[in-house]
Amino acid sequence: MKRPLNEYSVQYVKGIGPQRAKVLARLGIRTVQDALFYLPYRYEDRRLQKSISQLRYDEFQSVYGRVVSAELVNTPRGKMKIFELVVSDGTGVITAKWFNQPYMKKVFKKGDMVYLSGIVKRNRYWGVGFEIHNPEYEIITEEDEAEQSIHTNRIVPVYRCTARLTTRNLRRMMFNIIQFALPHIEDYLPEEIIKRYKLPSLRDALLNVHFPSEDVSVDELNQLRSIYHKRLSFDELFLLQAGLAIVKRGMARQRGISFVCEGRLWERVLKSLPFELTDAQKRVIQEIYNDMQSPHPMNRLIQGDVGSGKTIVALAAMLRAVECGYQAALMAPTEILAEQHYQNIKKLLKDTDLRVELLTGSKRERRISEIASGEIEIVIGTHALIQESVEFGRLGLVVIDEQHRFGVMQRAVLRQKGLNPDVLVMTATPIPRTLSLTLYGDLDYSVIDELPPNRRPVITKVFQHNQRPLLVKFLKGELKKGRQVYVVYPLIEESEKLQLKDAVTGKEELEAMLPECRVGLVHGRMKPQEKDEVMAEFKSGKIDVLVSTTVIEVGVDVPNATVMVIFHAERFGLSQLHQLRGRVGRGAHQSYCLLFAHGRLTEEARRRLYCMEKYSDGFRIAEEDFKLRGPGELFGTRQSGMPDLRVADLIRDGRILAYARKEAFNLIEKDPELEGYPVLKSKLQGFWKDKMEIFKTG
Numbered sequence: 022m023k024r025p026l027n028e029y030s031v032q033y034v035k036g037i038g039p040q041r042a043k044v045l046a047r048l049g050i051r052t053v054q055d056a057l058f059y060l061p062y063r064y065e066d067r068r069l070q071k072s073i074s075q076l077r078y079d080e081f082q083s084v085y086g087r088v089v090s091a092e093l094v095n096t097p098r099g100k101m102k103i104f105e106l107v108v109s110d111g112t113g114v115i116t117a118k119w120f121n122q123p124y125m126k127k128v129f130k131k132g133d134m135v136y137l138s139g140i141v142k143r144n145r146y147w148g149v150g151f152e153i154h155n156p157e158y159e160i161i162t163e164e165d166e167a168e169q170s171i172h173t174n175r176i177v178p179v180y181r182c183t184a185r186l187t188t189r190n191l192r193r194m195m196f197n198i199i200q201f202a203l204p205h206i207e208d209y210l211p212e213e214i215i216k217r218y219k220l221p222s223l224r225d226a227l228l229n230v231h232f233p234s235e236d237v238s239v240d241e242l243n244q245l246r247s248i249y250h251k252r253l254s255f256d257e258l259f260l261l262q263a264g265l266a267i268v269k270r271g272m273a274r275q276r277g278i279s280f281v282c283e284g285r286l287w288e289r290v291l292k293s294l295p296f297e298l299t300d301a302q303k304r305v306i307q308e309i310y311n312d313m314q315s316p317h318p319m320n321r322l323i324q325g326d327v328g329s330g331k332t333i334v335a336l337a338a339m340l341r342a343v344e345c346g347y348q349a350a351l352m353a354p355t356e357i358l359a360e361q362h363y364q365n366i367k368k369l370l371k372d373t374d375l376r377v378e379l380l381t382g383s384k385r386e387r388r389i390s391e392i393a394s395g396e397i398e399i400v401i402g403t404h405a406l407i408q409e410s411v412e413f414g415r416l417g418l419v420v421i422d423e424q425h426r427f428g429v430m431q432r433a434v435l436r437q438k439g440l441n442p443d444v445l446v447m448t449a450t451p452i453p454r455t456l457s458l459t460l461y462g463d464l465d466y467s468v469i470d471e472l473p474p475n476r477r478p479v480i481t482k483v484f485q486h487n488q489r490p491l492l493v494k495f496l497k498g499e500l501k502k503g504r505q506v507y508v509v510y511p512l513i514e515e516s517e518k519l520q521l522k523d524a525v526t527g528k529e530e531l532e533a534m535l536p537e538c539r540v541g542l543v544h545g546r547m548k549p550q551e552k553d554e555v556m557a558e559f560k561s562g563k564i565d566v567l568v569s570t571t572v573i574e575v576g577v578d579v580p581n582a583t584v585m586v587i588f589h590a591e592r593f594g595l596s597q598l599h600q601l602r603g604r605v606g607r608g609a610h611q612s613y614c615l616l617f618a619h620g621r622l623t624e625e626a627r628r629r630l631y632c633m634e635k636y637s638d639g640f641r642i643a644e645e646d647f648k649l650r651g652p653g654e655l656f657g658t659r660q661s662g663m664p665d666l667r668v669a670d671l672i673r674d675g676r677i678l679a680y681a682r683k684e685a686f687n688l689i690e691k692d693p694e695l696e697g698y699p700v701l702k703s704k705l706q707g708f709w710k711d712k713m714e715i716f717k718t719g
């Protein structure tokens with residue numbers, strides 16, 4: 022096996038040395054391996070350079086020419102200094118401008134040959150003539166011209182730079198690093214996989230994503246969709262999935278509890294329900310029961326849209342554990358949600374003599390001894406429940422109701438505490454399949470793909486803030502019919518006071534506009550007890566309109582409420598809006614979600630609100646959200662303990678993911694210890710390096 026490239030510091034590559042290595046470190050490049058995966062963010066085809074006379078306005082383009090003048094000029098009122106660079110290529114001229122960066126004058130001199138890239142604009146004053154503002158630039162020396170293989174007459178890579186490093190210098194260093202690395206690159210993917218998908222070799226892939234050969238399309242390169250990019254994405258996703266396959270296999274082989282019982286407890290609760298389970302709920306409960314009966318621990322993800330009835334499914338699982346003589350714990354991401362579950366479950370269990378306890382940060386010590394002794398059968402709380410020092414007498418099942426915060430790593434920690442309970446993870450709102458295969462790729466998967474009957478889609482509409490008068494009229498109509506209304510103000514993180522003020526004035530305004538109604542208010546600063554009281558009044562119909570900050574996101578279930586009004590809707594994320602909307606449409610009446618937007622919207626906010634109008638299916642909304650915001654930001658893959666993806670993109674590479682997963686799982690099935698694949702094995706260990714504990718769980 023060759024020495025891995027992450028053991029070579031870039032410092033020793035020709036033309037780099039300690040000084041430059043320090044600069045590279047600022048880009049996160051320390052080893053040759055780091056450099057190989059520091060990919061260009063775009064490519065420029067410098068084989069057929071467009072002449073200046075051919076430029077078009079308002080498009081991103083590159084030009085190449087000679088500097089004919091480089092001058093600092095003052096704006097008319099002398100407020101700002103502009104550095105103006107005039108470049109000519111014989112067919113025309115273009116003026117580049119840098120604002121308030123007088124030092125730029127030192128960079129260029131008359132006669133330099135330069136590349137400029139940016140959006141070409143029309144000179145505002147004259148109405149004609151090309152301008153380009155704060156362009157990316159490169160000065161080409163005569164030496165460079167001689168070295169055509171790097172900077173000119175080819176498709177050149179453009180890397181993100183920092184201060185003290187020019188594009189051209191970085192490109193040269195990268196060129197040297199690649200030359201250095203090539204003989205050391207070893208392909209670790211199994212031959213048959215490379216053949217099956219006709220993948221280029223790893224060496225070709227790395228060479229071509231940095232310094233593409235003649236026959237690669239620049240468009241494909243720029244979309245990061247060349248076969249070479251695909252090969253690198255495949256590798257990353259393959260390594261990721263192989264790790265998950267190892268974890269999953271390890272768990273499946275562990276000894277767990279075999280929950281075998283008649284199911285009388287659940288039967289009793291089921292009979293007391295005022296509704297029939299949906300077929301989807303029945304199917305998922307059966308899937309869970311099959312897992313629970315097996316002698317290996319259950320690890321299952323339940324996905325379901327808001328209102329699909331996940332709580333009752335979780336309860337079915339918990340009751341089986343309890344009937345078999347074990348304790349069950351339910352973990353929620355927030356105290357409010359924990360409290361909510363606690364209330365619901367206590368109500369569902371009112372005819373049993375089971376002991377249910379709430380354990381949150383604020384209510385800790387009370388019951389710890391009874392949890393340790395096993396007297397309390399069902400414990401509901403926040404993550405603190407597992408992460409801190411709570412001892413369980415005989416924990417059999419953990420249900421995690423969460424919003425993408427409890428990743429592979431945390432689940433592994435749970436097991437390392439010596440506990441080996443069955444684990445059921447429920448998502449609060451749906452997440453796209455590609456993402457669940459990654460974040461929850463070590464789990465089995467069930468989906469509740471059906472809503473309870475008689476649920477009509479909520480009619481959703483976006484309004485501008487100044488259309489509020491329409492709202493009053495509409496609300497009066499609904500209230501006259503006896504319906505109830507939620508009004509939500511956003512949580513403004515910087516200022517809890519301001520948030521409160523918004524909601525308080527909102528309440529007063531509504532009271533003035535709807536004199537015959539009773540308006541209540543809940544907000545994050547109220548004591549839990551006060552909050553409960555208001556919620557209870559709303560639930561019993563004593564209050565008609567409930568004004569609140571986002572605390573009702575996970576709030577009560579009031580089927581008679583038919584209107585959800587959200588102010589400053591543009592400040593909410595898509596899945597949050599979808600959660601809020603899920604508070605209405607729970608009864609037989611037609612429900613409405615009215616989104617009020619304030620001020621000028623960003624393009625993204627506009628699209629979010631549009632999605633809400635257009636789609637009611639949570640899975641669809643999750644896909645859109647994913648596309649809008651990207652996986653990292655949205656779902657915090659970082660915190661989840663996953664290795665970072667440097668090339669692959671879960672949105673773009675959904676299909677590659679599917680293949681990579683299939684191949685990785687097959688391989689681990691066939692050769693669990695990767696005995697026949699030593700290079701792959703060491704690569705895999707490197708990929709998951711700080712996360713290695715997870716391999717020990719197996």
Ligand code: ADP
Binds near residue numbers: 296302326327328332
């Ligand atoms: P979520 O999946 O969003 O957590 P919940 O478990 O809170 O949904 O259920 C939403 C509401 O639907 C609750 O009031 C619950 O009692 C009710 N519910 C659950 N299952 C059914 C069903 N099969 N038929 C009718 N109502 C149901």
Ligand code: MG
Binds near residue numbers: 331332449
């Ligand atoms: Mg729920």
